[in-house]
Amino acid sequence: MSDENYLQMDGVSLRFPTGVVALDGVDLTVPRGEFLGIVGPSGCGKSTLLRVVAGLIAPTAGRVAVAGAEVGAARRARRAVAFVFQSATLLPWRTVVRNVQLPLELRGRLAPEQRAHIDETIDLVGLSYFRNSYPHQLSGGMQMRVSLARALVTRPELLLLDEPFGALDDITRQRLNEELLALWERDRFTALFVTHNVAEAAFLTGRTVVMSPRPGRIVSEHVIPFAHPRGPELRASAEFAHLSGEIAASLRRVVA
Amino acid sequence: MNPRLRSFALAMLPPLATFILFVVLWDASVVYFEVEPFQVPRPMAVVRAAMERKEQIGSGLFLTGSAAAMGFATSLVVGVLVAFLFSQSRVIQRSLYPYAIFFQTVPIIAVAPLIINWFGHDTRSIVIVSAIVSLFPIITNTTTGLTELDRNAVELFELNGATRIQKLFKLQLPNSVPYLIAGARTSSGLSVIGAIIGEFFAGFGQEKYGLGFLIFQTSSQLKIDAMFACIVASTLLGLLIFGAVSLVGSAVLLRWRSN
């Protein structure tokens, strides 16, 4: 294994017991530290792909390796992967800080020295003031920030994001995009970001693949060459519009 | 006025108005239709009968109330344990659930004499009858709370390598609390009915009469105004237990009810 094929998927297929083929021969190589976008129409198996990478679902054919280890083993190592779901999925009976620390609790006894790290992570998503609030006291965007903090608190090597900002309004979504990107620019973890929003993919990622509807397979690949750090002004540039248009066109082709 | 007091007063207003309207209509109907007092007494006669027997009704309230509270507590403990068992495996749940429905459908009037046969003529039998009557909503609601989990939350736990015990204590049990509270609310009223039926068959022993006996006695002696007073008292008891459970419930839920 090298950093070039940190995530390696070869001929990954998934057929559900119902007979539905969700993934059909997906080959994908992601180097360490890449921010990869996956776009596709709804129901194309993007979410399923993330769950296969996370080891939550076993593929019926093919091979998935993270950092050179088969995914099952990687999961047992329990450090590498964090998942951000479509909904914030916060436990309503826990405060912000207790939601964020949950993965650490589940992985072992919470050590006192982890306190500072937890607080720092909450600070990172800008919620220090709300650390003792309950989820229902927060807006949708704030809840998503908590969800992000909960993923980052484990210092993941691989962050899987499943349309995390899909339910938010545009302004909030863009702000969160910028914040997420800033976090990535700081830590350079490997990220797989599923979305059906082309502009979001173009803004965040270094490379974006387009998936076809079921059975899901990768049909095109787009390199996003913009330099980092990227700011909100990028969205106004002609190149950005051009690239977004290309991805959108590719997406339209698979839907048609 | 204190805003909390104000909102409480506002919440109490509609049911209070309904109550007053009901009493006025009741009284007017009795007078207008010339209903005999041994069929339906006038509201004031019920109040008078209640005042005359306030010690008797008071101690009846206490006896029936404590039996109902114990029955309710028993159903709470047993119900949660059964629900826990159900949540452990689909097979267990599928094999035992039909028998849990027994507690919902059992004609308690038919089973009560048996229970007294087994457990004797005392408060214990009354508590058991009360618990049986109020058990089912606790079992079903808590089972739902323990098993119907947010799919993503389950994945989150799995992804972080949670153990069964961690999943139980950090996800399933807290998740079931709102369900348990909803079930407990239904059960609280049923427990009073159970205690009254139980006393019908078991009795509390000499010189100790609960509301069940008082209703039976006043009805048999045609003291209908006093019987109405006892019925009102048992209704109030049901409301009291229901209110207490709701109060505790909403205090707990205050923290995690979304919206």
Place this chain on the structure above:
Amino acid sequence: MNRLFALLCLAALLIGCDKKQAAAPRPSVPAEKVSLALNWFPEAEHGGYYAALVHGIYAEEGLDVTIIPGGPDVPVAPRVATGQVEFGVANADQVVFARAARANVVALMAPLQTSPRCIMVHDGTSYKSFADLNDMTLALGMQDAFAQFLKKNYPLRNVKIVPYPGSVATFLNDKSFGQQAYNISEPFLAAKGGAKPRVLMLSDAGWNPYTSVLLTADSLLGERRDMARRFVRASVRGWDKYMKEPTETNARINQLNGEMGVDILKFGVDEMQAMVYTPETRDKGTGAMTPERWTTLIRQMEALELVQPFLVKPEECFTSALLVP
């Protein structure tokens, strides 16, 4: 169980009535339809009323009678007072309770001069009189006046009072268990179950309300006096018939209430002979009532604080007017 049974009884009765109507000799004028509501499931203590039906005595008086079986705690007096049924059967203390509640019912005849009410205990135990009823379990419907009478007049030391179970099952298994009973039925069941029962009669202790009393509403007595007279006359004849030839009637009661075998009904009739026919009835006729007996009962109930003093007047509780031939 009891309720289901009551329903079955009712159904059986309705079917039975249809047959009866077909068989009864039809008088030239159409028979007057009236109902009689019982205070319990059909048993020996209702036998005379059934005899009047079975032997066509009511029909002879131009009455088409439906007998409605009762059960635990059926409100006979209120139904009679409001005219839902023309006649009812209840014990004398229920008449007093009813009049105190202004449910104006009046007793017309009293077939059982002696109350069959008793406490049944095991023979060979120390429970030889009411004063001996100590250190035991006693199944007693405390809502009943007689139970209050017992509690007030006897020590009942260390007695655990439990609700009346409706059967003798517990009694059979427990020597220190006593229960309320009618001497005309439960002792027979207990003996059949292998026990040797002994009865302590409440009437011996001074509690002796007329039993299985026929009652009607004050208003009916004003408006349909002649019909009431015929009903009473037929009922008295029915009781005399039942005391002499109970076989057919018992078969009918057994049909209506399977728990009452013809053997126990026969036992009941034998026991009742001395309760229906007393020196008083020999003098005044079957079903006779006296103001003294009613006064005694009312004073007893007042002393037990079951009714307010002087609220109920003995002369309002009964009338012998329809009994005079």
